[in-house]
Amino acid sequence: MKNRLRRYDTSVFFLFIAPWIIGFTLFFLIPFGTSVFYAFTDARLPGAVDYDFIGFSNFQEMLNNPTFGKSLLNTLYFVGVGVPVVTAGMLLLGLLLNMNVKGIALYRTFYYLPTLVPIVATVIIWRLVFNSEFGILNAGLSVFGIGKTDWLGSEGLIKPVIILLQVWISGSGVLIFLAALKNVPKHLYEAVRIDGASRLRAFFTITLPMISPSILFVVIIQTMYNFQMFTEALLLTKGGPNYAAYTFVYNIYKSAFTDLQFSMAMAQSIFLFAIISLVTFVLMKLSNRFVYYEGEK
Amino acid sequence: METNRKRLLSLFTLTLSMGIVLAGCGGGNNNSGEASSPAPSGSGQAAQAGGSDEKATITYSQWGTAEELQRTQELLNKFMEANPNITVKLEGKDWGSYWDGLTANAAGGTLPDVFKTSYAYIDKYAELGIFKELDGPLADNGFDLTNIDESLLGLHKYDGKQVSLPIDANVIVWYYNKAIFSDPAKNPKGAQVPSLEPTWDEILDIATKMTLDKNGKNPGEDGFDGNNIVQWGMSVSPGSTMDWFLEPELWSNGAKLVNDDDSLALDTPEAREVLNFFIDATKKQINTTPAQIEGLGGQVNLALTTGKVAMNPGGNWNTTNFKEANIDYGTTYLPKFKETKTVVQPAGIAISSNTKHEAAAYKLLSWLAGPEGQTELAKQGYSIPANKAASAAYLETAGEENKIFLDAQQFGIISPFTAKKTDLVWTYGEQSLKNPLAGDGDLDAAIKDLQSKLQ
Numbered sequence A: 001m002k003n004r005l006r007r008y009d010t011s012v013f014f015l016f017i018a019p020w021i022i023g024f025t026l027f028f029l030i031p032f033g034t035s036v037f038y039a040f041t042d043a044r045l046p047g048a049v050d051y052d053f054i055g056f057s058n059f060q061e062m063l064n065n066p067t068f069g070k071s072l073l074n075t076l077y078f079v080g081v082g083v084p085v086v087t088a089g090m091l092l093l094g095l096l097l098n099m100n101v102k103g104i105a106l107y108r109t110f111y112y113l114p115t116l117v118p119i120v121a122t123v124i125i126w127r128l129v130f131n132s133e134f135g136i137l138n139a140g141l142s143v144f145g146i147g148k149t150d151w152l153g154s155e156g157l158i159k160p161v162i163i164l165l166q167v168w169i170s171g172s173g174v175l176i177f178l179a180a181l182k183n184v185p186k187h188l189y190e191a192v193r194i195d196g197a198s199r200l201r202a203f204f205t206i207t208l209p210m211i212s213p214s215i216l217f218v219v220i221i222q223t224m225y226n227f228q229m230f231t232e233a234l235l236l237t238k239g240g241p242n243y244a245a246y247t248f249v250y251n252i253y254k255s256a257f258t259d260l261q262f263s264m265a266m267a268q269s270i271f272l273f274a275i276i277s278l279v280t281f282v283l284m285k286l287s288n289r290f291v292y293y294e295g296e297k
Numbered sequence B: 001m002e003t004n005r006k007r008l009l010s011l012f013t014l015t016l017s018m019g020i021v022l023a024g025c026g027g028g029n030n031n032s033g034e035a036s037s038p039a040p041s042g043s044g045q046a047a048q049a050g051g052s053d054e055k056a057t058i059t060y061s062q063w064g065t066a067e068e069l070q071r072t073q074e075l076l077n078k079f080m081e082a083n084p085n086i087t088v089k090l091e092g093k094d095w096g097s098y099w100d101g102l103t104a105n106a107a108g109g110t111l112p113d114v115f116k117t118s119y120a121y122i123d124k125y126a127e128l129g130i131f132k133e134l135d136g137p138l139a140d141n142g143f144d145l146t147n148i149d150e151s152l153l154g155l156h157k158y159d160g161k162q163v164s165l166p167i168d169a170n171v172i173v174w175y176y177n178k179a180i181f182s183d184p185a186k187n188p189k190g191a192q193v194p195s196l197e198p199t200w201d202e203i204l205d206i207a208t209k210m211t212l213d214k215n216g217k218n219p220g221e222d223g224f225d226g227n228n229i230v231q232w233g234m235s236v237s238p239g240s241t242m243d244w245f246l247e248p249e250l251w252s253n254g255a256k257l258v259n260d261d262d263s264l265a266l267d268t269p270e271a272r273e274v275l276n277f278f279i280d281a282t283k284k285q286i287n288t289t290p291a292q293i294e295g296l297g298g299q300v301n302l303a304l305t306t307g308k309v310a311m312n313p314g315g316n317w318n319t320t321n322f323k324e325a326n327i328d329y330g331t332t333y334l335p336k337f338k339e340t341k342t343v344v345q346p347a348g349i350a351i352s353s354n355t356k357h358e359a360a361a362y363k364l365l366s367w368l369a370g371p372e373g374q375t376e377l378a379k380q381g382y383s384i385p386a387n388k389a390a391s392a393a394y395l396e397t398a399g400e401e402n403k404i405f406l407d408a409q410q411f412g413i414i415s416p417f418t419a420k421k422t423d424l425v426w427t428y429g430e431q432s433l434k435n436p437l438a439g440d441g442d443l444d445a446a447i448k449d450l451q452s453k454l455q
Helices: A002-039 A057-064 A068-097 A104-116 A119-129 A136-143 A158-168 A171-183 A186-194 A199-210 A212-227 A231-237 A248-258 A262-290 B002-025 B066-082 B095-108 B119-126 B135-140 B150-155 B178-182 B200-210 B242-252 B269-283 B290-295 B300-306 B318-324 B358-369 B371-380 B388-398 B400-411 B419-433 B443-453
Strands: B056-063 B086-093 B114-118 B165-177 B229-234 B309-315 B329-332 B344-351
Touching (some): A068 A248, A104 A171, A119 A158, A119 A231, A186 A199, A248 B095, B066 B086, B119 B419, B135 B358, B242 B269, B242 B419, B300 B309, B358 B371, B419 B443
Parallel strands (some): B056 B086, B056 B114
Antiparallel strands (some): B165 B329
């Protein structure tokens, strides 16, 4: 009887989890398996029937790609500089929107709105805003006597502009921080205030540790996103000028759709997958030291 | 609990192995993928145009603007009237996404039955085996190839085999906005419109007079305010239009874009002269910068439509855009350094190697490239038919003002596309040269960088 019940439980469990398993298999496992498979072949297209196994040649050849190094460095910049800046931006916005001022609900809506606009539309709006000739930004700056800046055409500025764009559309992260901030127990602040701590001190000793799980989550998600950055780079300046915004995924796209070398693109994807996995693993390991889980301690 | 965990693990292993096995089998049944040469077209029986009563729905895919697609739809309607058994569905995309889409279709085994091709991409896509070889069906059905220039046919061959048939021959010319020239407020110096076969000296002189700051001053004049230009004399962007503008201009000065061995040919005195000319014109603010072009809509060949630019290069297809924008335009040959040169870009149509409706697809292809379809195309007055059987119809419809598009073909350079040239023109060239050719950045370093990337 007990056994039968358990078997029933198990079948119900599998029944309920089946949609996820099917989706996971169809939309992740099979494509991923296909990519791994073709990465070791010389197939020009996925689904090719006439191909040879060439071992690790694609991985070796990948290093000779003229834009491989540059695209990897750019991507590392977007992760190394972009992720901290974007996360800090989200946290700052979260703190501002957590303040008790009149009409705060309206502000929260306004700050979340850009996230609802499709990224393609946002990028096109930014192209207009940042255009050095007719853009509203330079027009605004000229009021203060600041001369024209070529935001999108300058190698040094394009990456910061893209990072700023990420802060602009960071509503989801802000929302996560806002929820986390709301969950910090009020009595902790009261306690430190009685002890005479400043607001800054309270932020570092109470707020930051209490929301550290959310910070970890946002950092990991943003890291993965920035490693895979593509839309912004493609639509803003086609990866230019002079490859300044040429990201790793842009290079993968080029290998697949311009060079028509899908197996090479798949090898690069797997390389990227390995880097992202490694970085995520390191972040998770390091997190033990910095992240405070209230329930566990 | 232990059993559950084991089951979960085994389920996971099962799905993983299934994924890998399926990946191995993936596409096993589809022929769209690898084939180092065009797929032969069976016995030719299937492609016999006559006597086939097969009721079929086929897809035809092409790039183009909304107006161009509308005109193609009109052509297809005519075809369907003549062939009531065949329904053709038109799929249209813009130039950039068209090729990405075609690649994705080839990968997914979902190629359109018939699709438009460009001479620049024949080799590249033929290597993927997406084209049906046409020699057999063309011979079986007695298609008259003598009406199409051998040189045009040659550009649509792969490995000596016809894989695509040329349908129109686009050509690049120089446009000017007549309304700006005739308006004293916009042409205070009274600059004349360019002559039919202008030199760059002439164009530069006109462009200088037509470039105005907000006070009506020209570049070079005392007090010219470069930060507040309201009208530009010309808009060219050699760094991002290498295939259809920079290359013929290089040839015009006795230089080349690439050498016969596919290496970069920009480091010669003749080539440098051309590059420096455009750098100089942009620095003097007679020509638009890349940022200004972006702000004016992003396409140099459509700069005239903004009403803020007096002259720009463009293709014969751009007349549609100018008419849409109510621009009263005039045309000359591309300005020359020494000799007049231009680019002729023959587009074609092909049948996909895995079409299930070969007979219907062939019917459409032979209609579009044959006398009937080409005459209908010519009657629309926008495209220059590749089939000489339609030349008379073109001249009749297009009229004197468009005769230049036929005449300009004599100045066409013969410079086939190779994989490296494609890389140069569409991948590396714009990245490296766009800013330096606008006077912003180190040209020597850019040329060196390009040379290394093309090795």
